[in-house]
Amino acid sequence: MRLAKKDTVKALERRGIDAKTAETLCNAGFTMGKLKKASIEDVMKAGISKTSAGKVMEKLSKIDTKVTKTTKKVKKEERGAVTPLLIDSKLKGLPLPLSIIDELRTYLNKVKPTEAQLERILQMSVDAYERARIEPCEAVGIVAAQSIGEPGTQMTMRTFHYAGVAEINVTLGLPRLIEIADARKVPSTPIMRIKLEPEYARDREKARALGWKIEETNIIDVGSIAVDMAKMQVVIELNEKILSRRNITAEEIAKKVGAETNLDVQLEGLKLTVNPGRHSYRGLLQLVEDVKGITLKGVKGIHRIIIRKENGEYVLYTEGSALKRVLQFEGVNASRTKTNNINEIAEVLGIEAARNAIISEAMDTLREQGLEVDIRHIMLVADMVTAEGEVKQIGRHGVAGEKASVLSRAAFEVTVNHLLDAGVKGHVDELAGVTENVIVGQPIQLGTGDVELMYKAKE
């Protein structure tokens, strides 16, 4: 009997009736069933003022099917759907991430729920969110490392793969993931995806012209080089077709070659002759190499450009990457252009951009392999690597090598050097991390090991 009473009190409290009133009601012998059937007068008999009795009935009837005077109005409103305005105001200030709120808004506007339904939806959403929240002391780092490392065994090793653009090779799979973790200065296959401003993006000719402008053009691209042994000079035959396509004139080339080599260059029609003046055979061959290396036009490092149409706009893909210079071209949409060179992004656009680049590059690599990894794990890695303002390597020369704990560093790599160093510098190991405590044989300060419970036994 007492238990039943308690339950009733609880049930009432859940419906928003204060504890005191609930208790008096229960003491008067009311159960939930009886209360629902009871009128205000019945309730007042239990020794409760009229106002609070009214409130009780109001609260109860909200869930009740029984129609009383107060609930009729609500009922009317319930029948009609809520307005988008109301939805907006209700959504405002909910303790939910923006993406969820946006999603809620679209769905709610679509189904047009009643007010009661709206309330329930919102309550359930908030509850679900609260339930899914991470708990304090969770060892998120280890989980993230495992979640990224474990699928590594399932990835392909094949370095070259064709992705997106069939014409350009990209490093993918495990080698790419290792590259990202290594924070290499230049990836093994740098690539840019250059998006264009609307007027260029829709016009194939304009896009192509811009492409020629950006692409690095060398002499061998526009003609052939030959050595005239008899006259001891270098002869360059230019191809007229290519010249006009690349929008460059023979005069320009002659001028450029002259300026770069500091030599006299003669131009006859499409024939360029460079006379080194010196009469050494080796010098002549060296000159050929020098001439080959001259960038006539475009951005150094952008070896090839491929134009593709994607979703109705022309996009340039490049082999080689030079973000800073490419962004300065007119017609390039700087905010949508990207490169897979993370260090370059860090230099040009800053560390936050580099962090986002790491996330998107790693996610793309994993997704391409058909492996599902939660983005939060990758975010953690990216944040760890960029936390101190520069992109650090995961490993000896980066994150793991800069740890505070001597024992942890010694247990990772180059054991002896770390110990000697610590001795000279008088380092102190605070035994806060995982490895250190494993080494000395103590519980780790993570998860359940980080919680201290004290129990004071009764005398």
Place this chain on the structure above:
Amino acid sequence: MTELKRIGRIKFGLLSPQEVRKMSATKIITADTYDSDGFPIEMGLMDPRLGVIDPGLRCRTCGGRPGECPGHFGHIELAAPVAHIGFAKLIRKILQATCRKCGRLLLGEEAKKKYQDDIKKLKKIKRSTDDVIKDMFKDSIKTGVCPHCGEEQKDIKFEKPTTYIEEGHKLMPSDIRDRLERIPDDDVELLGMDASNARPEWIILTVLPVPPVTARPSITLESGQRSEDDLTHKLVDIIRINQRFQENREAGAPQLIIEDLWELLQYHVTTFLDNEVSGVPPARHRSGRPLKTLSQRLKGKEGRFRGSLSGKRVNFSARTVISPDPNLDIDEVGVPVEIAKEMTITMNVTPLNIKECKEYVRRGPERHPGANYVKRLDGQRIKVTDRNCEELAEMLGPGWKVDRQLKDGDAVLFNRQPSLHRMSIMAHKVKVMPHKTFRLNPTVCPPYNADFDGDEMNLHVPQTEEARAEARILIAVEGNMLSPRFGGPIIGGIHDHITGLFLLTRGTTLFDENDALELLRKSHIKNLPKPAIYENDKPYWTGRQIFSLMLPKGLDLTYRAKACENCDVCKKSECEKDAYVVIKNGELLCGTIDEKAIGAFTGQVLDRIVKEFGPAEGKKFLDNATRLAIRVIMHFGFSFGIDDEDIPQEAQSQIYEIMMEAEKKVKRLIDAYEIGELDALPGRTIDETLEMKIMEELGKARDQAGNIASQHLGLDNSAVAMAISGARGSVLNLTQMSTCVGQQSVRGERITRGYDERTLPHFKKRDLGAAAKGFVKCSYKKGLSPTEFFFHAIGGREGLVDTAVRTSQSGYLQRRLINALQDLEVKYDGTVRDTRGLIVQFEYGEDGIDPSKSDYGKSVNVRRIVQNVTGQDLAEV
């Protein structure tokens, strides 16, 4: 339980000569170890004061027996100082940065003050001072004249490993030590050293600590001969040279001999510390094996740090081969009786459990749930034997401890290497069984990545109540059904489970009462629902009805099965593939159950049940559904044999046509290429274009052949059933077996390598045709021709190499990732921080959501909530 003491912090430093002498138990002067009677010689390397290793003896320093006495250091007084090899480079830097006369740093007061301030600032915010110190060294090495005493500095050349030459004059370690001694404490700080714990002169050794014998135990061989540890050998060398040096010096030997001996002493001390220094020939054992000295003991995977300290050997563990047992629950593990008898759990005897404890002791160690040891009130441990078990059971009283054997229901940790993620170790409930393997339910194979081709697994028995509680609550299989990697199920039906349910729910097979109950025997369902139809007054049930009995009431779910071909307009329940699955209120209305329903990683039904009804319900569902599946597959019978790969004659001739056609096309391509009529694809050379076109053509041919084959192999073919349901294998596998193996490739290209412009001598030179470059047109069943077989072996080898390289590379990546991230933790304020307190994220994952509690990464499944509340069906946005 007594409160555990914690080690708060560990400070590192250098040992000063005084300290070495102070902690030394004895000075070591003789190089001999044992006398002719086999007793250790006093003041020798095996002096009994250094600790004991021989049983029966007691330590002369602490009085402990072997095992109790940790050992004590001794020391050798070096006749002349020698440099510590680990600090060779540091010595050079210090020599160059300090004045050769007054010993002070070659920095003006102002510069010094600046560096001191910088260091102070950095130390205050607990940052590394390495950069500042590097700059300081650079600055002071540049200075030519001492700003303090005006002494002109001479150039110091460093020759590896330990020679320092000052303008042609060799600096002896004693000279260096003198200089280092002169450096004032103030300047030591600027050198990056800690003056109170590491004076620079201490890196020149004058006294050598001798490790205790416990650290270098000698072993007695069968012949009775003693074999000494590598370190002891090295110490013997050092003492010998030390003595010779001393004698020679006292005898007034010429400087040349002294210097030679000095260098020899330096060599021995160097190799004692590190036997892999570049430029120093490693000290070798008589057999020619390089000695394992101090550095080698610490280094590497099997070294002290990674091998003995980060990874330790443990008691209360077992290892054996695993085998499957579908009748076990998913969270059970079958443990052989032999193992159960060895593994124990300590029970504290209380008035409440004394009867139980007595029973265990009474059973003794031989009758299974018995006890192996008891511990009396005075702490004495007594082995329970058949002879004394009755007696001990009588004596047992509260406060005693009983080591009882493992029995059914105990929580144990089960593990398979490589432990790549946390689901590689899960807690199972023990089920003691006969025979000698660990048994486990095949549904838990995916998280362990286990199969039964000889895999072994480990079992650990938690020993404290806390550990057992954590095992049951946090590590249990039940709690790990969802992977934190992507928030979906990682445990699920495999192989026969999927095939079984596929056969059950496919089409409209009917079961009479007898059959239906037969299928349900292993589950706990006793009552059948209303039959689907009556035929001749006999009730019949559909397979879907039977499967629905496993589903919890209230489950609503719609998804597309694996067979779905993503048609432009979905026919929904009219789908002829039966790929549109609808479950309403725990009732499978249409669609077929396959891998996408109950498989690991993909199982939608399983996923939904775990997330909406909780892991307990999920476990129940999986247990019941898999058992049903096994009975179904037994009911229908399921097998695969060589004649399942047969295809009719007409199909074979069709396939032959296709192959011929493809070869013709390839030939045409090659002809076009040779006369130069082939147009290059954009961004490709002509050769590349040809290769790509040929590959494409041959790939198409194989696919066409495969299509023809699969037309003739229907769902009644068990390989097709397995491929379509996702239980095992693929249509490609079947094609390769029955029709055509296809192009073999190396690095994604046709096989091109060989001698003399051809792959094999069977072909003409420069032959670019299909067969000459590794196209296998035979099927596995028909058998490969010799050349095809060879190409197949080439292609297969690439796969093997690939796997071998990949495992090592990804293993290293994982180790680095773990090391970089292991200390990160979510704090109570929601931030993610490392041990230094550096905030890595202000809110974990930007929204503070735990991926393992999320629905494939989403915290709130808005669509489901809205659907459930309003009752409207919604399309996804």
